[in-house]
Amino acid sequence: MSKKIALIGNQNCGKTTLFNALTGSSQHVGNFPGVTVEQKTGYIKKHKDELELIDLPGIYSLSPYTSEEIVSIRYLLEEKPSLIINIVDATNMERNLYLTTQLLELNIPMMLVLNMMDEVITSGNSIDIDGLKKHLHMDVIPISASKNEGIEDVIIAIENNLDKPSQHIDICHGVVHKAIHSISHIVEQSAQSLGLPLRYCVTKIIESDEDIFNQLKIDEGDRHIIEHILEKMEEEAGTDREAALVDMRYSFIEDVCHQTVFIESETKEQIRSEKIDRLLTHKYLGIPIFILIMLLIFYLTFSLIGAPLQDLMDSGIGIISDMIIRFLENHDVSFWVRSLIGDGILAGVGSVLSFLPVIVILFFFLSMLEDSGYMARVAFVMDKALRKIGLSGRSFVPMLIGFGCSVPAIMSTRTLSSDRDRKMTIILTPFMSCSAKLPIYGMIIAAFFPTKAALVMISIYCIGIFVAIISALILKNTIFIGEPVPFVLELPAYRIPTLKNVFLNVLDKAKDFIHKAFTIIFMASIVIWFLQSFNYTFDFVSDSSQSILASIGSFVSPIFAPLGFNDWRASTALMTGITAKESVVSTLTVLTQSSTTAALNQALIGIFTPLSAFSFLVFTVLYMPCVAAFAATRRELRSWIQAILTVLFQTGMAYIVAFVIYQLGQLFL
Amino acid sequence: MTLDQMSPQTLVRIVAVNGKGLLRRRLLEMGLTPHTLVKIRKVAPMGDPIEVYLRSYVLTLRKEDASLIEVEVVSDE
Incomplete structure (x- = not known):
């Protein structure tokens, strides 16, 4: 059995960098049981199969408010790891040690890692490591994770601290001290019998956490005594119980820091950050600069670097597909198996896989922005606008x-820390026109609006954003009437992202994407292929207009008459578009039996008028996202029903908006 | 006086933190406790939220939430 070690710390303290440095390439990403908080685990270098490191979410406190915090507490209490590695940002000791004071209550052996010591030292500040060890009764290891300095020391310290008993340290001060000890006597036995750390139980009681009262089965009589103790404490402290407790922890921290942390000035990085922010969060320039950065990233991702790579990937997939198909032909494999593999699986999975380069490049830039600290500034700059729509x-x-x-x-x-924000964002995000829809725009524009390409593109994107805003306002005033969420966010110092972190993050996302392509998309491709290739008597049809899919398409197509396109090929394309949006293009190509772009253009002109083509575009932007996105939605909402309601809402909005545009267009054009 | 009314570059000391529930706990836990020195640094381009410096780090919070924090002015440069 391997021993479990928990890595925990605030956000922005370099936890991921340390985790990567300690585990190397042995990482495994999963979920904490029952929730969608990501759980990364890995074996510590040189201790494979012996020491398993669990990366707990980056949190500021153990209060049970966000799912990240709840997961962390539950993990620490239930799994009882052999050791806690608490990583703190040495340039920001006071706030980082707050979590430490809470972790100390859990009776788990613990060691402290001070990250970013290089920044502390080069700025002329210093920390008395030995003093800190004495005050906190635990091992303290200074490191600079991004420079790979001190990692060996951490591994040695882990080995040394593994089987040590947990440290007993009393951080009590003043009036709260008395209350803690009085309550300890009352609940000591029941805490012990439940195997819960006593000190943790007592502070939960002081914080009026109803769960702990029930868990410890505290009776009415004891409740009264506890209430009396706390009222007396509040009276003496001159403040309420919650503030008194936080204050006690911070007083302890201030005491320790006063004796061990010597700050002459802000760190160089902090001073540099303030200068950078003079520009990046500038009153007038902040927003334009942000838009420029995003435009640049999108230009690089979707045209300059992404497009050629995508073409390359496309032709690569094409060559491999051809080889497989030729191989099957040469070996006398039956026609329908060849069709299943060629037209179904290879075409479906291949068209989605060709998006891999774009995904990789996009996540490369986004990780750079995230790790540099700029994303927090984006939240700072954009908060007011988003708050208007309830986010x-x-x-x-x-x-x-x-x-x-x-x-x-x-x-x-x-x-996102709030459940409400998370759900709303999940519902609204698909209205942002995704890159997979670009081929559809390209197809329609080439056939109907070749001279107005830019105008059509911009209006499509704007309609998406506009509908998202309208939907947000609707949701905010109906389903998601709720309290505004606290927006109390740290703005970390700007730092140069480490390539290793960015690389590992991109790798993670790429793996996830490939996994989806070979599971959900794979299945969906087979289903669509089946519907497209067979009729109701399960005979193979060579003309797809005779297929099951076509008859479903003809059945639903009258629904789209008010939107201007009552054509079975259009409605069938919209259905196949659910597997992946690019399929809209391939389906229309197949169903119109067009072998060239020119032929496709001609065929499209037969199906749509310019107005109904535009209405078709609007519907494509807004209606339910592809199965991969639906799967992600279901996973994040943790509910089939909510996920289905979400896509019904999206499709409903698409219908209404396309309807209005087509009908108004008919009146005025 | 409350934190949201302060103009940039003012140094203040926290007198009390009002409000209740999650929000108040968050404010306290992020180190906005009574007696803490806080420097107001900046207001976001759209006029909200604000950026403050305390306990050697930079924090952003909305004016609405900052109005829960009672402060006294220590100095304004």
């Missing part, structure tokens, strides 16, 4: 990613 600045980033691909965008909502 916070933090929702901006997922929505932005949505322009690339809804799947990672929906996945990235995990970083």
Whole structure:
């Protein structure tokens, strides 16, 4: 059996860098049981299969408010790791040690890692490591994770601290001290019998956590005594119980820091950050600069670097597909198996896989922005605008990613601290026109609006954003009437991202994407191929207009008459578009039996008028996202029903907006 | 006086933190406790939220939430 070691610390303290340095390439990403908080585990170098490191979420405190905090507490209490490695940002000791004071209550052996010591030292500040060890009764290891300095020391310290008993340290001060000890006597026995750390139970009681009262089965009589003790404490402290407790912890920290942390000035990085922010969060320039940065990233991702790579990937997949098909032909494999593999699986999975380069490049830039500290500034700059529609600045980033691909965008909502914000963002993000829809725009524009390409593109994107805003306002005033969420966010110092972190993050996302391509997309491709290739008597049809899919398409197509396109090929394309948006193009190509672009243009002119083509575009932007995004939605909402309601809402909005545009267009054009 | 009314570059000391529940706990836990020195650094381009410096780090919070924090002015440069 391997021993479990928990790595925990605030956000922005370099936890991921340390985790990567300690575990190297042995990482495994999963979820904490029952929730969608990501759990990364890995074996510590040189201790494979012996010492397993668990990366707990980056949190500021153990209060049970966000799912990240709840997961962390539950993990520490239930799994009882052999050791806690608490990593703190040495340039910001006071606030980082707050979590430490809470961890100390859990009776688990612990060691402290001071990261970013290089920044402390080069700025002329210093920390008395030995003094800190004495005050906190634990091992303290100074490191600079981004420079790979001190990692060996951490591994040695882990070996030394593994089987040590947990440290007993009393951080009590003044009046709270008395209350803690009085309450300890009352609940000591029941805490012991439940195997819960006593000190943790007592502070939960002081924080009026109802769960702990029930867990410890505290009876009415004891409740009264406890209430009396706390009222007396509040009276003496001159403040309420919650503030008194936080204050006690901070007084202890201030005491320790006063004797061990010597700050002459802000660190160089902090001074540099303030200078950078004079520009990046400038009153007038802040927003234009942000838009420029995003435009640049999108230009690089979707045209300059991404497009050629995507073409390359496309032709690579094409060559491999051809080889497989030729191989099958040469070996006399039956026609329908060849069709299943060629037209179904290879075409479906291949068209999605060709988006891999774009995903990789996009996540490369986004990780750079995230790790540099700029994302927090984006939230700072954009918060007011998003608050108007009932969200916070933090929702901006997922929505932005949505322009690339809804799947990672929906996945990235995990970083949002409020459930309400998370759900709203998941519902709204697919309205941001994703890059997979670009081929559809290209197809329609080439056939109908060749001279007005830019105008059509811009209006399509704007309609998406506009509908997202309207939807947000609707949701905010109906389903998601709720309290505004606290927006109390650290703005970390700007730091140069380490390539290793960015690389590992990109690798993670790429793996996730490939995994989806070979599971959900694979299945969906087979289903669509089946519907497209067979009729109701399960005979193979060579003309897809005779297929099951075509008859479903003909059946639903009258629904789209008010939108201007009552054509079975259009409605069938919209259905196949659910597997992957690019399929809209391939389906229309197949169903119109067009072998060239020119032929496709001609065929499209037969199906649509310019107005109904535009209405078709609007519907494509807004209606339910592809199965991969649907799968992500279901996973993040943790509910099939909510996920289905979400796509029904999206499709409903698409219908209404396309309807209005087509009908108004008919009146005025 | 409350924190949201302060103009940039003012150094203040926290007198009390009002409000309740999650929000108040967050404010306290992020180190906005009574007696803490806080420097107001900046207001976001759209006029909200604000950026402050305390306990050697930079924090941003909304004016609405900052109005829960009672302060006294220590100095304004």
